[in-house]
Amino acid sequence: MKIILNNKSETFDKEQLTISELLAVKNFTFKMLVVKINGELVRRHEFDKSTVRDGDDVMVLHLVSGG
16 A cells, blocks of 8 residues: 655555554654544544555644643
């Protein structure tokens, strides 16, 4: 499967991945993550259910707080 991840083309051996699987494969370990698939926000409790498919545009952003 080919997707766009954070504005870069990525290829994976599977036909689809859950958000949780994608985060594990790409080693995104930040606690405060925001994920969008094709512009739609995915809530944290949906990471195990929401799937990324061929052609999807995925944004994974980590929030940083401080002053």
